[in-house]
Amino acid sequence: MSKKITIAIDGFSSTGKSTLAKQVAKELSYVYVDTGAMYRAVTFFAMQNGYISKDYFDKETLVNSLPFVELQFKFNPDLGFGEMYLNDINVEKEIRTIEVSNFVSKIAEVSQVRAKLVEQQKSMGIHKGIVMDGRDIGTVVFPDAELKIFMTASPEVRARRRFDELAEKGQSVTFEEVLKNVQERDYIDTHREDSPLVKATDAIELDNSSLTREEQFQKVLELVEEVINQ
Ligand code: DC
Numbered sequence: 001m002s003k004k005i006t007i008a009i010d011g012f013s014s015t016g017k018s019t020l021a022k023q024v025a026k027e028l029s030y031v032y033v034d035t036g037a038m039y040r041a042v043t044f045f046a047m048q049n050g051y052i053s054k055d056y057f058d059k060e061t062l063v064n065s066l067p068f069v070e071l072q073f074k075f076n077p078d079l080g081f082g083e084m085y086l087n088d089i090n091v092e093k094e095i096r097t098i099e100v101s102n103f104v105s106k107i108a109e110v111s112q113v114r115a116k117l118v119e120q121q122k123s124m125g126i127h128k129g130i131v132m133d134g135r136d137i138g139t140v141v142f143p144d145a146e147l148k149i150f151m152t153a154s155p156e157v158r159a160r161r162r163f164d165e166l167a168e169k170g171q172s173v174t175f176e177e178v179l180k181n182v183q184e185r186d187y188i189d190t191h192r193e194d195s196p197l198v199k200a201t202d203a204i205e206l207d208n209s210s211l212t213r214e215e216q217f218q219k220v221l222e223l224v225e226e227v228i229n230q
Helices: 017-028 035-048 059-068 098-108 111-124 137-141 155-168 175-191 213-228
Strands: 006-011 031-034 071-076 081-086 130-134 147-152 204-207
Touching: 006 017, 006 137, 017 031, 017 081, 017 130, 017 147, 017 213, 031 035, 031 081, 031 111, 035 059, 035 071, 035 081, 035 098, 035 111, 035 130, 059 111, 098 111, 098 175, 111 130, 111 137, 130 137, 137 147, 147 213, 155 175, 204 213
Parallel strands: 006 130, 006 147, 031 130, 147 204
Antiparallel strands: 071 081
């Protein structure tokens, strides 16, 4: 059996990180972890409890409530990857709404939230054989990952993808709304004090504005082969 490695996939929102990460994990029979889902689940928790809404954020109460936030990925054999559970309830659908997307960057700025999630993410990777996607995987969670990919694409291309995804799920949003959300999140993700989104110095940049999913997938598989055969 070939050696198992850790693959960190970071990048801007809606660059197709999770699609690629899932594909790679499936091909290699690795565990896939979507860390954005964890930040989204904490955001949903804050919304449910009234800690965050438009123009209001009770950060202190959220931080004090963190011990009561239990996050777990439960493997769904039909899908081939783990789904996000918040306090034992499947929240996959609830965390993918535009409302959660609008608040999530605020939640992801909170250091205590990051510390809790990063600790859990590190422990998920101790046996390697993992593909994890997020914003700080190659820099903070797994700085020693054998393969780091940093994904980019233009904001318009990314907004179009997210818009199509939401429309497919029947959510009524405009393209302009989605583009604005993408641009705002880019700004907050790259400017926050704790673990801003930056390309790790040893990450390989993958601009997929004009790559097909298959081309991108093959490229990453080649990189994996190279690392494993080193
Ligand atoms: O990947 P996503 O769009 O589902 O992520 C949702 C938000 O969570 C994103 O705006 C930034 C934040 N995030 C983060 O700060 N760190 C991560 N490792 C993953 C996501």
